[in-house]
Amino acid sequence: MIVGAGIAGLAAALRLHRAGWEPIVVERAPARRSSGYMVNLVGWGYDAAEGLGILPALTGRDLGVFTTVMVRADGRPKFTVPPEIAEAAVGKRALTVFRGDLESALYEAVRDTVEIRFGTTVADVEQSTAEVRVGLSDGTTERAALLIGADGLHSGVRAAVFGPETGFRVDLQHVVGAFPLGGVPEGVAEGSGTTFIGPGRTAAIISLGPDRSSAFFTYRTGDAGAELERGPGRALAAAFGDLGGGVPHALRRLAADPAAAYFDSVSQIAMDRWSDGRVVLLGDAAWCVTLFAGYGAALALSGADRLGAALERHGSDVPAALAGWEEGLRPEVRKRQALARTGMHRFAPPSRAHVFMSEMTIRAILVPGVRGLVQRGIRRANR
Template sequence: MKHAVIVGAGIAGLATALRLERDGWRTVVVERAPARRSGGYLVNLLGPGYDAAERLGLLPALSARQLGLFTTVLVRADGRPKFTVPSAVAEAALGERTMTVFRGDLETALYEAVRERTRFRFGTTVTSVDQDADRVRVTLSDGSTQDADLLVGADGVHSATRTAAFGPGFRVDLPYVVAAFPLAGPVAGVPESSATTFIGPGRTAAIINLGPRRSSAFFTYRCPDPPAQLRRGPAAALAETFGDLGAGVPDALRQLDRDPSDAYFDAVSQVVMPRWSTGRIVLLGDAAWCVTLFAGHGAALALAGADQLGAALRRHDDDVPAALAGWEAGLRPEVTRRQALARRGMLQYAPPSRFHVWMGDVTMRAITLPGIRGLVRRGIERTSR
């Protein structure tokens, strides 16, 4: 029986554990945090990500948690509406094989599917890694060791596994900060079953009000020194950058100030590597390729990457290095494309000027026209394959 150590209990790590366990592997998931984390932002599963969720048997659980489609209102800084994008536009553009859920709900569905199949080591880190042709030995922070046929680093953009196996570097830090957090209750200024979005030079704020335990806030902005912003903490940094806005933002910031514990607050980075594996060690998800929120598809790529990794290992049986090389060759073109889309997406989420804001408004207004929706949908279908 083959054994795998998986570092990271996020989407990529849990999906890998689920796929490998179903193929007869025995897995151990090592997670730095003392317990599972909740919250997070909205993720869209479409294309290969939706297909992977289906193959992994996640759709029944996710269907109960899916958020569905909602109306989006683009607003000015004071909260006055510019124009409305009906939910029917998203429905027409995305098609039937798509699903929108909170990141935390996707992680919960994965965890519930795999919790009885794998062993979890919370509050634990990897301190050293050693490998030869036949196995990889992982030393953990509690002093214990794990011998395995495969080590999967799925520990995110700040991956310690990446540093241990490949050395420092590979992370490309960008001059942006992103924050997302759940909202406890109704949001003043945002009608239920809708979202308001403000897009201005260098910043975006979106407040989604879908009812209790289904509402969230998302902020991103350009800044010259993201580490300094992170040291301030989300409440102070967001209040300074977005405190002048209306349309639900003041209420969201008050909720964050009362309880910042579930907030995701980080600098924006990509990970660019010449290869994702060495011997019996492989990186997956943000640890390997981090496309950033500006591209979307991060969760979908994590699911698809885990599912395709399992398929490659199954095809190559005992030849782990050959399986990892074949898996990477198949997945890398999609990742490269998504990273390029992210670099262009920065103009959408943090427009450099008022002219860019105006051009974005023109584009979104055009999408609401019936004749354009089909073109948008075909474009999404092409980029999601």
């Protein structure tokens, strides 16, 4: 039984089915959603996509690399980072796709072989050494050898089996809003993205053509809960309404369709154990590293792939498989969570001096000698 038809849940369904299991997936949303924000798949994420057999489906949806124009508050350019720089930094084994396209590729790979029940969630969980009994919101009960909670940052399975979210959530004091733009954004040349970085905030508008353009905002706040209560339209307009360039167009799009936005606090999940008997958490539900790591989807895919492999290796000894799986994953998750905590200052520098330093770092990448050093650093981190 897998809870959540997101990246982790669908990848687990695909991999476990291949390992001879008969997964059932329940998803709270009434139907599949599409689009969303842009996700880079590098390192373990690219390797897992290859292992899961979804690379061919993703390659056709790859948004590729594009020119980044660093801009002032009024939208005027400061300097440009050509696409070759990004390409050289991440290497050939990298993809940029919409989150919805990644989910679609996984969904297409399982839809004919795995039962997926939309509009359904878990009501209660009970387990013995032999099985897990899962009561569902539609009134039915399923008996399973394993329950996988792949239901994201605000996991219901985690709350039901391990305890309330507040016991595990580490707030990084930022809010993120990201959404597709539908049409082409005004004021941003097609094939490029503009990025404004100011004290405590970043706004990026990516213009890659109709249905391929998107906006991304993040800002520091002492009270993420209050920001979330205001909703994305009001909160992002208050935090970014003074900016020019492509931002006003993006905020107007958001006002017209606030439900299309991903809007949440930036929080990590820290747990001593990801499994309890025959219940295991996977992806953001277990270890959310946040967007600041740029690696959450990668870990969701790779975690699912490795979980399938561990279950294959250990046969019917589920607890042993879960223990071995967790031991293999922990160091990478720890590393990515730490990188996110240090990396968040790049997105929301604490002061003007930090903004200046951050720009100097980006400019330095344009210098051939320094570029080599940075490339080697990025590739080492993603190995």
